[in-house]
Amino acid sequence: MTSSNPAGGEKSQEQSQRRSALSSLRNLLIVIFALCHGIKLLAAILPERIRPDLLPFGVAHAYEKLTGSHQNWGMFATIPSHHDYHVRIVITGTDGRERVLGPLLPGFQPYPVPEQARTYFLFERMIGEAPNQRLLLNAYFRRLDEALRAEKRIAPGESWCLEVQSDFTRHLVHIQRDGRLFQRSIQRYTPAPASSQFRVAP
């Protein structure tokens, strides 16, 4: 539609120029964002030790955290060493008798059988060696202790621990020799008294 009014024509021309400028700016922003994100993605293919630092660590880290774009893919890069895995809480009474509870809060639900990927990762990573994960394990131990006492699952004088049964797959050569698939290891983790740290029971 055209306007016979010269003032109206100027206005529409001005609007069209503004629209074109805005469109160019939008395209420029898209290209800058997509280029930065794309380069960051491609750089992630390189092994970490030779990866170039395109941005200061703080900026790159904040961008990754805020956009959820941290690239750390390595599905099954290491072999799954467990043939089977099971976790439970063991309460030892004052007479030395033991009773068991499930390790999942709330409600001390049992460790699922058949195993669920999420619950396996939950315990395997929490109990793992990475120092920053111990924060979660200690918090879990505090929560367990609180819940055991609040729900009166544990009486005064009784003690509890987290028992992890790990069936480690044996070496191929050994399995070929006798057909036995795994070596069982049972670890008990107890909350250390007067401290938030956990320890492995002897």
Added chain:
Amino acid sequence: MNSVPPFGLPGRIFLRTEDVRVYALMRIGFAGVALYNLILMVPFRHTLFSDAGMFDIDTAVEHSEMASVALFHWFHTPGQVTLLMGIVALSMLLLMAGILPRLAACIVFFWHLSYVERAPVGLTGWDMVLRAFSFLILVSPLGSAWNLRAWWRRAWPPPVQVARYGLVLMRLQVIVIYLQTALAKMFDVNPYWRDGEFLPYYLMSHNARWPHAWAAENADLLMLGTYVALVIECAIPLLLCIRRTRLWGALLGLFFHSLIAVVSRNLEPFLVVMMMSYLAFLNGRDLNRLHQWFTARRPPRRLVS
């Protein structure tokens, strides 16, 4: 959009146009798979995300330096977590239906960002893929194609062309997932992949559907399988990148991930998530071809007098 995009090579890569229906398909596929994952998480919602679960929000905040964005600050009791998951499920349905898609995509993105920070040890590989795609969906053109409103009115707007930067980034994301994984396997400090011993160990592990000593007895045969798996993992992104081999790449990926899902326990969601990511490699012509293929097979309607 001009036929020759501005800003040189980056402009040609990111601003060249693509059929908006591909974005719509991606939006629907992503929302559907994210909803499926959300439903799978329902039994674990209190354990992983509520204050009554394994660890409280303060510990999660301390563990993650940027948990300030977590939705769980406002939804932390068991009831609130259930409510939040209901809101997110509704947002996923809205995203799928193309109703208020940007707002829905924003909620879905914050959900993924938040639960990853809230329960960092209870995560799986497909959670991370979904988180990466939730951001790319959020910043992509969502368009008006294939939405519930148009379907209800039976008035489909003609497919328009929009900038393809979102699809390019999604394709790059898929390539990075495969190549980084393959390189991690080849150069890991442990030699299991290089020595071809991965598959026997995997098939006797807790991940295997039928763990049995036969895997150790047939280690030589499975060594070949380990190397083939590695070659496939490198080949999929390369085949997907080349237009002429894209279909073969997708079929190889489908075969590979289906095989993993069959021999493994609990890894079916990974198959579904990766198949969703392949949708980003389609284009308008593929959709037209698919449409023709389906309509050719549809039985003709009978005229009733």
